[in-house]
Amino acid sequence: MSAAQKCRLAVLISGRGSNLQALLDQAASGELPVTIAAVISNRPGVQGLERARQAGVPALELDHKNYPDRPAFEAALIELIDRQQPNLVILAGFMRVLTADFTEHYRGRLLNIHPSLLPKFRGLHTHERAIAAGETEHGATIHFVTAELDGGPVIVQARVPVLPDDNPDTLAARVLTQEHRLYPQAIRWFAEGRLRLEGEQVRFDGQPLMQPLRLEDFANPTEARR
Ligand code: GAR
Numbered sequence: 183m184s185a186a187q188k189c190r191l192a193v194l195i196s197g198r199g200s201n202l203q204a205l206l207d208q209a210a211s212g213e214l215p216v217t218i219a220a221v222i223s224n225r226p227g228v229q230g231l232e233r234a235r236q237a238g239v240p241a242l243e244l245d246h247k248n249y250p251d252r253p254a255f256e257a258a259l260i261e262l263i264d265r266q267q268p269n270l271v272i273l274a275g276f277m278r279v280l281t282a283d284f285t286e287h288y289r290g291r292l293l294n295i296h297p298s299l300l301p302k303f304r305g306l307h308t309h310e311r312a313i314a315a316g317e318t319e320h321g322a323t324i325h326f327v328t329a330e331l332d333g334g335p336v337i338v339q340a341r342v343p344v345l346p347d348d349n350p351d352t353l354a355a356r357v358l359t360q361e362h363r364l365y366p367q368a369i370r371w372f373a374e375g376r377l378r379l380e381g382e383q384v385r386f387d388g389q390p391l392m393q394p395l396r397l398e399d400f401a402n403p404t405e406a407r408r
Contacts, residue, residue, distance in 0.1 A: 188216055188217045188373070189215065189216045189269045190217050190266070190268045190270070191270050191272050192219055192220050192222060192263045192272070193205065193220070193222070193272045194223075194224075194263075194271065194273050194276040195230040195231075196225050196230075196276050197275055198229050198230060198275065199275065200358060200362065201274040201275060201295060201362065202230050202233055202275075203362075204363075204366055205365065206218060215374070220234075220239065221234035222242045222244055222259070222263065223242070224255075224259075224278055225245070226243045230274075230275070231243065240266075255278075256280065268291075270292075270373075271291060272369065273292070273294040273295070274365065276294075280327070285334075288327070290326065290378060292327040293368060293369070294325055294334070295323070295361055296323050296325065296332050297309065297354070298321070299321045299323060300325060300333075301333070304331060304332035307350075308320075313349070313350060317344050318343065318344055320342055320353060321341040321342055321360065322340050322361045322364055323339045323394070324365060326379045326384065335382055336384070336394045337371075337394065337395060340361070340364045340396075340397040341360075343356075360397065363397060367400060371386070
């Protein structure tokens with residue numbers, strides 16, 4: 183990818199697509215130096231597909247229910263993604279477990295957002311579980327995807343407080359606001375060539391990342407780009 187060529191994204195979704203919307207908006211405004219080549223949903227008719235259409239981005243459906251098993255679905259998904267020739271594949275609320283064949287195919291160019299401060303609360307119902315555990319801090323994580331569910335090398339996290347009167351919905355809303363800042367930042371770093379995966383090691387500006395980056399340290403995106 184030369185500087186003149188924008189990083190091409192394929193964005194995988196399963197539903198609402200609010201994280202997708204943040205990417206569409208920042209790509210349209212030029213804040214995010216990417217081309218969103220296609221949005222692919224494993225669930226037909228979801229809101230995120232409509233968001234893509236509204237933005238003039240190809241909105242593709244690949245219903246996992248039409249395939250006999252996971253490997254057959256993933257083989258079709260890989261074919262569809264690769265036809266878009268993406269530099270980076272983005273999981274944005276894509277709610278299917280992926281096999282090692284899939285994650286290895288995209289190793290180092292597959293990112294996920296997870297609504298917790300990993301390694302805490304892998305899996306589902308993260309907000310409910312954070313409240314039940316008495317956490318005072320919660321958040322979201324961007325990580326490179328490997329075969330281990332929600333276990334790949336962590337890149338950057340955004341933190342929010344858990345307030346005494348929070349319920350899972352109020353906490354989810356607070357985290358989501360941060361998610362919409364967090365994913366564009368990580369993708370910008372990748373597009374600018376500042377972020378890569380070497381073996382199991384994340385490298386940021388060429389240096390091994392010994393702990394997750396914190397979004398609050400990059401409050402001003404212009405500053406972070408220097
Ligand atoms: C987001 O909160 C994302 O972090 C979460 O699903 C939501 C999708 O919302 N992802 C996962 O739980 C992945 N394990 P959106 O469709 O509005 O972007």
